[in-house]
Amino acid sequence: MPAEERRPRKQPAGNAAGNSRRKAGGAGRKSAPRRQQTEREPRQAKNLPRRIAWEVLLDVETKDSYANLLLPAKLARTHMEPQDAAFTTELTYGALRQQEFYDAIIARAANRPIDSIDAEPLAGMRLGAHQILSMRVPDHAALSETVAVIKTNAPKTAGFVNAVLRRISEVDRAEWLRRVTDGATAVGEQAIEYSHPEWIVRAMTQALKGHGRQASELQALLEADNAAAKVSVSALPGLVDRSELPGAPTEFSPIGVTLETAVPKNVDAVATGRARVQDEGSALVALALAQVEAPAGNWADLCAGPGGKAAVLAAIAKQQGGALDAFDSSEHRVELVRSSTQALDNVTTRVQDARDATGPYAKVLVDVPCSGLGALRRRPEARYRRRPEDINALAGLQRELLRAALDACAPGGVVAYSTCSSHYAETVLVVDDVLRKTDVEILDAPAVLAEVTGTDAEGFASVTRGAGRYAQLWPHVHNTDGMFLALMRKAN
Incomplete structure (x- = not known):
């Protein structure tokens, strides 16, 4: 990274104001064309991390x-060198995680609505x-080097960007937070x-309560969403043992490691398909089903991409002499599945x-x-990008897919329903509704996860259904994505 900068510290909890979405140039305006450049022009080579992030x-x-x-x-x-790659990653994801907070500040500093600012300077x-x-x-580096990117790619707006960033640098984060939250409700x-x-915010409060946790x-949950996730x-x-991979073993998954590099494809096992970039929570879902x-027979992944x-x-199926059928309605996503399973012939x-x-x-x-x-x-x-109405639209499809999974399952076989969400309407309500009219046994998913991880089942527990339980992972508890898991056995 440039000499005048130090490594980024751990990112504080992010901030936001409102939920605006906009295209380049606001209503009706188009994004200005970017000048074509080679990856390392002399002036830009030093500032490559900021240019890529922009x-x-x-x-x-x-x-x-x-x-x-x-x-x-x-x-x-x-x-890029690893240090520069890490700096670029923090620039990009940090700005995105806290985008709405920054937009509230920018609107104040620019004295104009965010939707009136073109995409390039914004x-x-x-x-x-x-x-x-x-x-x-340092403020001088943040200002000068960021404005240099704008001068190269959207030169007519460089003065505007410089003026707004100077106003932002006049007070600290805490004071900006006080200003942009003044008069707001608690939520x-x-x-x-x-x-x-x-x-x-409201949905996550309800999710915590619905899954048996404290509001x-x-x-802590919101802060965890704004913390940088390490590469797992x-x-x-x-195909490969995790002891052969660089990095530290993950806390829960017995097949996972946490890498220090921001470019996983530099790891040979990843490049050759013997290891996969994967959140620990996603791995645990697959390991729990396995x-x-x-009964004997092949397995299926119905939404595989x-x-x-x-x-x-x-x-795992290959180790047991079995095979997997991987379904997806999108050709592009099926191509990604083929890439992910390139080292497997089953x-x-x-x-x-x-x-x-x-x-x-x-x-x-x-x-x-x-x-x-x-x-x-x-x-x-x-x-x-998401809206509350998206949840209802997705819930119907989720129910249909779970019914299809139960129909495709052999008598005595096992179905795993999972989502990368803790929203109550996508998790507990979907499974409860479908199983109300289906002859299945709800298994104890937290107990299965405890077997896989060698930890206490109660940390994974969601709601109880008869002798079984659903499971929910949380970013602030498990340092994983927020995966929901229900395991059920079809009647013979």
């Missing part, structure tokens, strides 16, 4: 792109605000301070709606499309 922020804003897909590709292409302001208010970057203050739209945990990798069983006894859970399941991929799947399968995973509210650490922009 490009990602701009594409997220104007093209509905996803930072977790864009940034790794850019880092791999530029062959991305630069968000980038500069994060450095000034949340990183150990509004939390939404601003932790950069979660108000409806998500007083809300602040799963060693696919039978752990439960079931992008393929992380499918790879773990297929690797996977059949199918571009097919999971609701049309036929079995019978001994084990079925249905990791349904959901709001993604459990993965805001890794996909921070999702909080600004």
Whole structure:
């Protein structure tokens, strides 16, 4: 990283104000074309981290792109040193996690609504605000180097960006927080301070209560969503042992390690498909399903893209002499599954709606499309794109997919229903509703997770249903994505 900067400190809890979404240039205006550049021009070589971060922020804003897909590709292409790659990652994700808080400050400093500011300067302001208010970057460096990016890519707005960032640097973070929360309701203050739209703050409060936890945990949960998630990798069983991977063993997953590098593809096992970049919570879902006894037969992953859970399941099935059918309705996502399982020869991929799947399968995973509210650490922009009405729209599909999974399951077989969400309407309510008219046994998912992890089952517990229980993972408790898991056995 540039000599005048020190390493970024651990990011404070993020902030937000409102839930606006906008395209480049506000209403009707187009994003100015970016000048084509090689990856390392003399003036820009020093400032490559900020330029890449700015490009990602701009594409997220104007093209509905996803930072977790864009940034790794850019880092791999530029062959950055690890320290520079880490700095770029913090610049990008930090600005996104706290975007709404920064927008509230920018609107004050610019004395104009956010929607009236073009996308190019706005991305630069968000980038500069994060450095000034949340990183150990000297103000002069944050200002001069951020403005240098704008001068190269949107020169007519450089003076505007410089003026706004100077105003932002005049007071500290605490004072800005006081100013932008003045007069807000209690929920509004939390939404601003932790950069979660108000409806998500309310939904997470309800989720904590619904899953049997305390509403007083809300602040810790919101803070966890704004903490940088480390890169976790799963060693696919039978292909590589996690002791062969660089990094520290994960706390819960017996096949996981936490990497220090921001570019996992530099690890040989990842590059060759013997290990997969995967959140620890996602790995635990697959490992839990694999752990439960079931009749002999092949397994299925009905919503398999992008393929992380499918790879773990297929690797374990191969050890047991079985195979996996991986379904997804999207050709692109099926291609991702093929890439994820490239080192395995017992996977059949199918571009097919999971609701049309036929079995019978001994084990079925249905990791349904959901709001993604459990993965805001890794996909921070999702909080600004989702709306409350999305939950109801998804709930119908989630029910249909769970019914399809039960239909495709063999008698005596096991179905795992999972979501990357703790929202009560996507988790407990879906499973309760479907199972009300279905002859299945609800298994003790927390107990199965305890077997897999060697830890106490109570830490995973959600609600009790007869002799069984659902399980919920939490970012603030387990340092994983917020995965929900229900395990059920189909009647013979």
